[in-house]
Amino acid sequence: MADDALTQSDADTLLRMEKVPASADTFHFLGFGGRIEVPLVSRDEREKFSLDINRKRIALTTGYQTRARKVVVLARLDFAAPHRNPDGSEVGVPHLHLYREGYGDKWAFAVPDGILSNPADAWQVLHDFMRYCGVVENPNIVRGLFA
DSSP states (O other): OOOOOSHHHHHHHHHHHEEESSOEEEEEOSSSSSSEEEEEETTTTSSEEEEEEEEEEOOEEEEEEETTTEEEEEEEEEEESSSEOTSSOOEEESEEOOOOOOTTTEEEOOOOSSSSSTOOOOHHHHHHHHHHHTSSOEEEEEOOOOO
């Protein structure tokens, strides 16, 4: 899908749309690595979303993103490394990628104040990010012993 698959208005609407779990399935929050994909839907079930949780084993970094229409990344929160934007500007860690018409998720911004209540706590970051992305009913994600 092209980077300009959505208009900016449509992407903004999808990001703010209320999302709920697509099923009652249980997902296990990652302790030391791996990836899980949590299916979400709009309240009217007309739009499908995916909450991807990825924790890399080597750096113990955490990445979160919300996708719409299977491949369009609406928002992604990165803790791994600084990011260079298409205009050459660099954004530190953590940073927030947001869909930008014509660029997809290639632009990142400093995380706005108030979004992350405790950036050092991966479990809390997950919940803060879900709230930012319009998830109004938390999926059944259980926290493991090492998460």
